[in-house]
Amino acid sequence: MNPYLLRCLELAHRAPPSVGVNPRVGALLVESERILAEGWHERPGGPHAEIAAIEAVPPSLRERIPAATLYVSLEPCCHAGKRTPPCTGRILAEGIGRVVVGCCDPNPQVAGRGIETLRQAGVAVELAPDPRPFEAVIRPFARSIRRRRPYVILKWAETADGKIGRSSGERLLISGSEALRYVHQLRSRSQAIMVGKNTVRRDNPLLNVRYAPGQPPVRILFDIDLDLDPTLAVFRPDAPVIVINHRRNESQGHLHYFVPHNKTAYIRLDILLGELYERCGIGTLLVEGGRYLLQQFLNQDVFDEVHVLRGPQTAPEADVTAPRLPDELYLDYIAPLGADLLFIYYPSNPNR
Amino acid sequence: MNPYLLRCLELAHRAPPSVGVNPRVGALLVESERILAEGWHERPGGPHAEIAAIEAVPPSLRERIPAATLYVSLEPCCHAGKRTPPCTGRILAEGIGRVVVGCCDPNPQVAGRGIETLRQAGVAVELAPDPRPFEAVIRPFARSIRRRRPYVILKWAETADGKIGRSSGERLLISGSEALRYVHQLRSRSQAIMVGKNTVRRDNPLLNVRYAPGQPPVRILFDIDLDLDPTLAVFRPDAPVIVINHRRNESQGHLHYFVPHNKTAYIRLDILLGELYERCGIGTLLVEGGRYLLQQFLNQDVFDEVHVLRGPQTAPEADVTAPRLPDELYLDYIAPLGADLLFIYYPSNPNR
Numbered sequence: 001m002n003p004y005l006l007r008c009l010e011l012a013h014r015a016p017p018s019v020g021v022n023p024r025v026g027a028l029l030v031e032s033e034r035i036l037a038e039g040w041h042e043r044p045g046g047p048h049a050e051i052a053a054i055e056a057v058p059p060s061l062r063e064r065i066p067a068a069t070l071y072v073s074l075e076p077c078c079h080a081g082k083r084t085p086p087c088t089g090r091i092l093a094e095g096i097g098r099v100v101v102g103c104c105d106p107n108p109q110v111a112g113r114g115i116e117t118l119r120q121a122g123v124a125v126e127l128a129p130d131p132r133p134f135e136a137v138i139r140p141f142a143r144s145i146r147r148r149r150p151y152v153i154l155k156w157a158e159t160a161d162g163k164i165g166r167s168s169g170e171r172l173l174i175s176g177s178e179a180l181r182y183v184h185q186l187r188s189r190s191q192a193i194m195v196g197k198n199t200v201r202r203d204n205p206l207l208n209v210r211y212a213p214g215q216p217p218v219r220i221l222f223d224i225d226l227d228l229d230p231t232l233a234v235f236r237p238d239a240p241v242i243v244i245n246h247r248r249n250e251s252q253g254h255l256h257y258f259v260p261h262n263k264t265a266y267i268r269l270d271i272l273l274g275e276l277y278e279r280c281g282i283g284t285l286l287v288e289g290g291r292y293l294l295q296q297f298l299n300q301d302v303f304d305e306v307h308v309l310r311g312p313q314t315a316p317e318a319d320v321t322a323p324r325l326p327d328e329l330y331l332d333y334i335a336p337l338g339a340d341l342l343f344i345y346y347p348s349n350p351n352r
Numbered sequence: 353m354n355p356y357l358l359r360c361l362e363l364a365h366r367a368p369p370s371v372g373v374n375p376r377v378g379a380l381l382v383e384s385e386r387i388l389a390e391g392w393h394e395r396p397g398g399p400h401a402e403i404a405a406i407e408a409v410p411p412s413l414r415e416r417i418p419a420a421t422l423y424v425s426l427e428p429c430c431h432a433g434k435r436t437p438p439c440t441g442r443i444l445a446e447g448i449g450r451v452v453v454g455c456c457d458p459n460p461q462v463a464g465r466g467i468e469t470l471r472q473a474g475v476a477v478e479l480a481p482d483p484r485p486f487e488a489v490i491r492p493f494a495r496s497i498r499r500r501r502p503y504v505i506l507k508w509a510e511t512a513d514g515k516i517g518r519s520s521g522e523r524l525l526i527s528g529s530e531a532l533r534y535v536h537q538l539r540s541r542s543q544a545i546m547v548g549k550n551t552v553r554r555d556n557p558l559l560n561v562r563y564a565p566g567q568p569p570v571r572i573l574f575d576i577d578l579d580l581d582p583t584l585a586v587f588r589p590d591a592p593v594i595v596i597n598h599r600r601n602e603s604q605g606h607l608h609y610f611v612p613h614n615k616t617a618y619i620r621l622d623i624l625l626g627e628l629y630e631r632c633g634i635g636t637l638l639v640e641g642g643r644y645l646l647q648q649f650l651n652q653d654v655f656d657e658v659h660v661l662r663g664p665q666t667a668p669e670a671d672v673t674a675p676r677l678p679d680e681l682y683l684d685y686i687a688p689l690g691a692d693l694l695f696i697y698y699p700s701n702p703n704r
Contacts, residue, residue: 001683003514006695010512010662013688133683160362162355178565189688213530213690310362331353331485336365336541338565343358 004030005128008073008102011040011049012137017191017217018043021150021283023074023105023141025049029057029096031068036061044281045083050076051090066095073102073134078114088117098124102134106142140284143304149273150285152302154294155186156322157309157340163318164291169202172318174311178338181211183288186307188214190286192242192276195234196293197222206233207288217286218242220276222293224266226257242280244272256280269302294323301326306345309337356382357480360425360454363392363401364489369543369569370395373502373635375426375457375493377401381409381448383420388413396633397435402428403442418447425454425486430466440469450476454486458494492636495656501625502637504654506646507538508674509661509692515670516643521554524670526663530690533563535640538659540566542638544594544628547586548645549574558585559640569638570594572628574645576618578609594632596624608632621654646675653678658697661689 011026019041027049029036039052047055050072057065076087076099091099104112104127115125128134135142140151157174158164165172175183187193188209195205200221208216216239221228223243228235235241237254246266248257258280265272276282287297297303306329308322325345333344363378371393379401381388391404399407402424409417428439428451443451456464456479467477480486487494492503509526510516517524527535539545540561547559552573560568568591573580575595580587587593589606598618600609610632617624628634639649649655658681660674677697685696 001677001681006683009686010693013686013693130682133686136686325353329353330482331358334361334365334485334488341362341365 004071012073014040020044020281023138025074027053027072029068031064050087069098071100075105075114078117079109100126102128103131149277150282151304153305154287155307158322159315161314162322163315164322165320166318176338179309179340184212188212190217191284192218192282193286194220196290199290269300308343310341312339356423364425366392372396372633375490377426379405379424381420383416402439421450423452427457427466430469431461452478454480455483501629502634503656504637505657506639506655507659510674511667513666514674515667516674517672518670528690531661531692536564540564542569543636544570544634545638546572548642551642621652660695662693664691
């Protein structure tokens with residue numbers, strides 16, 4: 001692959017999960033084999049990668065911009081966003097004559113029109129010979145913008161005989177240290193994490209990132225009647241907390257009390273997630289339990305990936321069984337993590 | 353997926369890398385929803401998974417075997433191996449009436465004939481609805497048996513400006529702890545690891561598995577004139593060492609002096625690897641450096657995967673550049689590992 005396009009991919013990966021409903025994009029300006037500047041999309045409302053790169057060009061090199069090639073992992077936008085003007089306008093205003101694009105923007109508001117706008121203005125636009133690595137980087141974005149809901153990963157750990165816990169609340173050790181580290185990596189790549197009320201009450205989980213580098217995700221809880229003990233660990237101020245309830249709709253420091261506008265959201269996850277996407281800018285969501293909540297996501301067909309960590313031991317006496325997987329899942333990936341096995345499933349038809 | 357087929361996959365993953373040129377296979381016998389016994393392929397020359405499962409049935413349950421269903425991740429073999437009789441014969445001798453198979457055996461000596469043999473003898477044979485997860489488990493085996501050489505993974509770490517070291521030998525720190533752990537996981541899944549002579553001499557590497565669970569791989573070295581210092585760390589007795597040379601062809605404890613039969617093997621890696629496959633039973637090989645050796649594997653088109661760990665820092669003063677990737681590689685996977693990025697490339701046409 002062209003090394004500048006590869007570099008765009010690297011820069012795109014610098015976008016943190018908090019980039020939210022926005023795509024992860026990287027860009028650089030190259031003139032006569034010299035990189036003038038690089039940029040990436042760093043936060044919602046912040047400059048897009050192309051603009052960040054243009055603005056990072058040192059004053060002494062600015063006169064070279066018209067002669068430069070702009071490499072960008074995703075098609076430049078041609079529509080004004082809520083907080084940002086269209087990138088195509090800025091590219092034309094800078095007089096950039098050549099643009100190399102990783103892949104087309106799946107956003108229906110763009111979808112080729114960004115490239116078309118540039119070409120009609122006389123800019124030479126080339127597409128990467130193989131768009132797949134660029135599409136892979138924005139997969140969560142591509143899925144979420146089409147469905148107007150976050151990209152959802154369901155995750156649980158189960159024993160070799162398919163148990164995930166004990167109804168008594170007594171702890172069931174399932175995963176080894178490698179598997180635990182994997183869970184924390186998953187968390188560090190998720191913008192938000194969701195758990196059911198019983199899990200919060202019974203396990204008092206921290207839901208932070210301990211065994212991997214990264215920021216703690218937004219915690220999303222169900223506390224319909226606002227009767228959870230406020231001293232529970234999930235209410236800690238180290239990350240924003242969204243409390244889904246039916247009484248208060250206001251923010252208090254890091255606590256965001258969230259009442260869905262559409263009351264059906266209490267029983268329909270697609271509607272609830274749609275509101276979290278539109279109103280809170282939640283673009284990626286990891287659901288960690290408990291069993292009831294996970295099964296609801298599966299039954300209602302509101303998910304994009306399922307990660308199951310299967311431990312080597314059985315627990316015949318444990319009585320909470322793992323969620324039942326729908327038949328039409330596709331088992332895409334299996335890998336050992338220490339003595340555990342990781343299974344990653346996708347919906348058979350991800351475009352459903 | 354059928355839970356018994358899923359269990360076969362889990363059992364298949366228990367096969368250690370030392371299973372070598374053999375496939376990783378899992379099997380279980382189920383009668384009236386009860387698992388009578390499980391088995392997997394544990395070592396070259398050891399019983400195949402089906403036989404291991406049959407032989408693990410407790411004496412009190414042996415009379416149930418004819419009524420049981422045999423689940424097995426790979427088609428049972430119908431040919432006598434070097435050390436094992438055909439599995440189809442044993443299945444028929446046990447009177448097993450129903451067999452469920454994950455995928456067909458890519459071994460040209462089997463390739464559907466195992467299933468055919470069973471069916472002609474009146475056994476009901478079913479195939480998994482989706483063979484892909486089963487094919488994925490045996491991918492190294494499938495590739496290596498077709499080419500009669502080990503499945504080869506090339507791996508290196510490079511800086512953000514594409515440097516892998518200093519010709520002075522002075523250490524260049526590139527990867528963070530997550531990336532390092534990844535390298536050790538790769539090693540723990542490889543039967544053998546190969547490095548060039550200069551790397552051994554200059555870096556004195558341990559080439560063992562420290563930051564992941566697992567056994568140290570076989571170490572394969574080039575020491576054509578047998579003039580490497582025998583106190584170098586690679587000669588430690590914690591794992592077998594294969595020393596490619598042109599003088600001695602004999603084993604001395606853990607040291608195996610290896611003179612290729614075909615002298616072309618000194619310059620043609622496919623011939624050298626073919627001999628390591630046939631004579632030493634090496635089924636999977638990780639090549640870690642140095643630059644010259646990696647470039648030879650790339651240039652001679654003798655590899656199945658390339659894993660590149662790209663660090664976040666540049667090293668303008670370092671003078672050893674990363675191997676040059678051929679144009680027709682396909683970048684399949686990118687993932688952050690701490691501040692590093694992992695790139696996994698495959699040949700565009702893996703069946704070439």
